[in-house]
Amino acid sequence: MDLVYTPEQIEFRQRARAWLKDNVPGPRPSTREEAASYDKAWQRRLYEGGWAGLNWPKEYGGAALTGVQSLIWFEECERANAPAYGLMSIAQTHAGPTLIARANEALKSFHLPKILKGESLWCQGFSEPGAGSDLASLKTKGVIDGDHIVVTGQKIWTTGATTADYQELLIRTDPGSERHKGLTWIICDMRSPGITIRPIDTMMGESSINEVFYDQVRIPISNVVGEINNGWSVAMSTLAFERGTTFLRDQIRLSAKVERAIELAKRTRLSEGHLAIDDPAIAEKLAELKAEALGHRAMAIANVSNVDRTGSPGPEGSMVKLLVGGTYKALGEVVTEILGLGMLDYDHCRASNSWAYDFMNSWVVTIAGGTSEIQKEIIADRVLELPRAR
Amino acid sequence: MDLLLSDEQEELRSSFARGIAKELPLERLHGAKGQAADDTSLQIFADLGWLRVSMREEWGGLGMSYAEEVLLFRELGRNLGSLSLLSGVLGARVAAGAGQIDLAESILNGEEVGLIVPERSQSPGPDGAGDARLFGAADCRMAVVILPETASLVDVSMLDDDRSPCLDDLLSMRKFALSRARCVAETQDPGIWWQGSLMTAAMAVGLAEGARDMILEYAKVRQTFGRPIGAYQAVRHPIAEMTARAEHARCQTYYAALALGMGRADASMQVSAARAVAQGAARKNADANIQLHGAVGITNELSAHLLLKRSLVLANLFGSRKVALHHVLNGELMEV
Numbered sequence: 001m002d003l004v005y006t007p008e009q010i011e012f013r014q015r016a017r018a019w020l021k022d023n024v025p026g027p028r029p030s031t032r033e034e035a036a037s038y039d040k041a042w043q044r045r046l047y048e049g050g051w052a053g054l055n056w057p058k059e060y061g062g063a064a065l066t067g068v069q070s071l072i073w074f075e076e077c078e079r080a081n082a083p084a085y086g087l088m089s090i091a092q093t094h095a096g097p098t099l100i101a102r103a104n105e106a107l108k109s110f111h112l113p114k115i116l117k118g119e120s121l122w123c124q125g126f127s128e129p130g131a132g133s134d135l136a137s138l139k140t141k142g143v144i145d146g147d148h149i150v151v152t153g154q155k156i157w158t159t160g161a162t163t164a165d166y167q168e169l170l171i172r173t174d175p176g177s178e179r180h181k182g183l184t185w186i187i188c189d190m191r192s193p194g195i196t197i198r199p200i201d202t203m204m205g206e207s208s209i210n211e212v213f214y215d216q217v218r219i220p221i222s223n224v225v226g227e228i229n230n231g232w233s234v235a236m237s238t239l240a241f242e243r244g245t246t247f248l249r250d251q252i253r254l255s256a257k258v259e260r261a262i263e264l265a266k267r268t269r270l271s272e273g274h275l276a277i278d279d280p281a282i283a284e285k286l287a288e289l290k291a292e293a294l295g296h297r298a299m300a301i302a303n304v305s306n307v308d309r310t311g312s313p314g315p316e317g318s319m320v321k322l323l324v325g326g327t328y329k330a331l332g333e334v335v336t337e338i339l340g341l342g343m344l345d346y347d348h349c350r351a352s353n354s355w356a357y358d359f360m361n362s363w364v365v366t367i368a369g370g371t372s373e374i375q376k377e378i379i380a381d382r383v384l385e386l387p388r389a390r
Numbered sequence: 391m392d393l394l395l396s397d398e399q400e401e402l403r404s405s406f407a408r409g410i411a412k413e414l415p416l417e418r419l420h421g422a423k424g425q426a427a428d429d430t431s432l433q434i435f436a437d438l439g440w441l442r443v444s445m446r447e448e449w450g451g452l453g454m455s456y457a458e459e460v461l462l463f464r465e466l467g468r469n470l471g472s473l474s475l476l477s478g479v480l481g482a483r484v485a486a487g488a489g490q491i492d493l494a495e496s497i498l499n500g501e502e503v504g505l506i507v508p509e510r511s512q513s514p515g516p517d518g519a520g521d522a523r524l525f526g527a528a529d530c531r532m533a534v535v536i537l538p539e540t541a542s543l544v545d546v547s548m549l550d551d552d553r554s555p556c557l558d559d560l561l562s563m564r565k566f567a568l569s570r571a572r573c574v575a576e577t578q579d580p581g582i583w584w585q586g587s588l589m590t591a592a593m594a595v596g597l598a599e600g601a602r603d604m605i606l607e608y609a610k611v612r613q614t615f616g617r618p619i620g621a622y623q624a625v626r627h628p629i630a631e632m633t634a635r636a637e638h639a640r641c642q643t644y645y646a647a648l649a650l651g652m653g654r655a656d657a658s659m660q661v662s663a664a665r666a667v668a669q670g671a672a673r674k675n676a677d678a679n680i681q682l683h684g685a686v687g688i689t690n691e692l693s694a695h696l697l698l699k700r701s702l703v704l705a706n707l708f709g710s711r712k713v714a715l716h717h718v719l720n721g722e723l724m725e726v
Binding site: 001002003004006071255259262283286287288291292295296297298299301306309375376377379380384387388 | 391392393394395396399457609610618620621622623626627629631634639641642644645649654659662666712714719
């Protein structure tokens with residue numbers, strides 16, 4: 001156990017810092033099309049610098065960073081105010097790894113280079129109106145017709161559907177099947193005839209989530225990843241070489257947000273007249289959140305330590321998301337106290353008031369990608385091995 | 391950069407856990423009303439060398455780091471060990487720091503010293519008037535007073551044996567005027583305060599885990615409406631939260647132990663964050679442990695109340711929550 005970086009790790013940090021200093025672009029535009037171009041361009045630049053496919057194996061063009069290197073990279077990204085993956089996120093962190101784990105050579109050699117170079121954007125077609133937390137109850141069906149699969153149904157909460165080139169689509173191909181059996185993971189070209197995309201308005205005003213409707217969409221069988229009717233196991237293989245880094249970036253950004261909230265309190269007066277930071281209750285709340293954020297950092301490091309040593313994330317993994325969500329939410333609450341009426345100055349987009357946006361976004365943090373309630377179920381089932389009622 | 395125990399550390403942790411479970415099993419507290427007769431454990435632990443873990447080798451110590459010592463206090467917290475090990479570790483360091491090696495050795499060999507907690511954190515110290523509480527056996531001849539800038543051993547042999555009733559009646563507590571105690575050894579070493587604070591955080595971590603362990607076991611066997619209570623989300627979700635909190639506190643406490651051991655600029659912030667997080671985990675977990683046990687949770691028959699009461703004691707050692715949060719807020723994040 002130590003907090004010392006090796007000389008190699010220090011050199012790695014210096015290299016990352018220097019590259020980011022020279023390459024981080026300006027602010028991200030807010031319209032969907034421009035944001036998509038921006039995200040692809042950033043990915044292209046990362047690729048040219050050798051920073052694409054951070055945790056992908058080298059044989060697939062990845063940087064194969066260890067957990068600690070990933071920690072350093074994300075810290076330097078935060079320091080340099082580097083953009084997040086944005087619309088490139090699913091391709092880089094989800095679709096790409098799944099293809100590496102389970103796709104055949106033809107699909108890998110076609111898609112992986114495009115993902116690495118920022119030439120294709122992906123979205124995810126998993127959740128349905130009737131299948132969110134209980135994904136295995138999904139109903140969108142695929143019927144085999146010669147060398148195509150014909151898809152009919154609906155997906156929801158699909159981030160980036162309007163700008164994506166491809167979708168990782170999970171469908172039910174065995175008609176009589178139930179739950180995890182009889183599913184197929186297939187690559188869907190988003191320009192296929194029969195696809196209708198309907199953007200979903202969210203409370204933040206701007207968003208990139210959508211409903212996607214499939215009306216007899218024909219997808220070549222050659223786009224199946226893994227085997228037909230074995231799609232659940234493909235979906236489970238996505239995290240095969242996860243380095244515990246999924247929440248690293250979230251935790252680093254949350255810590256930075258807490259610091260910015262403290263700075264905000266130092267320059268914002270409450271309606272009573274005194275500075276927010278001079279209000280004992282607000283100061284105490286901010287201090288609590290800062291202490292929590294320090295603890296998240298320690299947990300994230302424990303997580304990557306575990307992955308680097310054993311190859312798989314430890315029990316901390318399932319707890320980090322739960323705890324980070326709680327802190328994020330509490331941060332939003334204290335900022336509402338700091339800003340007072342200022343919280344109301346919001347005009348449908350993050351650029352108009354990032355604190356108001358982040359306050360609303362706290363529900364995305366505690367709901368998307370596995371709700372806090374599901375995280376607790378996962379902890380109860382897998383860490384605590386408590387009896388089940390479901 | 392690694393926050394996992396090495397093989398040696400894991401072995402040490404395991405031997406601490408075994409030793410403490412053997413000498414201080416939680417079952418000993420079953421239906422406990424007065425002070426549990428666990429005074430013999432201090433001598434046993436002293437004979438095992440456990441008071442010497444982080445002490446410098448030239449002072450008779452094993453020269454290990456706070457990371458190892460945290461492992462010991464975590465197990466002690468889990469099993470509601472008395473505070474005598476803490477006061478012994480710190481008292482020996484005070485004695486050695488004051489140049490009194492024989493006194494240090496006596497303490498390391500198991501002579502019990504009490505722990506004094508001043509009522510006012512701005513206490514002027516042994517020369518000034520001030521009320522204080524003394525935790526420790528009646529026959530202690532000395533006790534340790536640790537303040538942020540100075541640490542002392544004082545003679546308490548003149549105090550009478552009258553115990554003050556204590557909410558946590560596993561501990562022997564006496565109230566007295568600090569001015570009555572003559573200073574025996576003194577050292578200007580802010581590190582002792584932070585060591586005490588860190589080990590208190592470690593005890594709170596163990597306590598938080600112990601509370602979770604207690605209800606986890608119960609949830610698997612207690613039945614209601616035809617099922618084990620652990621099958622219901624109203625029960626399993628709070629236990630999951632207890633687990634996440636305890637893990638959060640454990641990781642931060644280990645991190646703080648490393649930072650303090652390295653003498654990092656942010657060490658006091660990290661230790662203070664560990665106190666804040668661990669104290670919160672201890673209190674909330676002790677609370678949930680009682681709640682989820684139902685009515686039996688408020689009885690003396692069950693040990694759950696003892697965890698709650700001990701969490702209150704720990705909250706008052708080495709600075710209150712407000713003091714800890716003040717250090718956190720004003721500490722600067724390091725770029726590492």
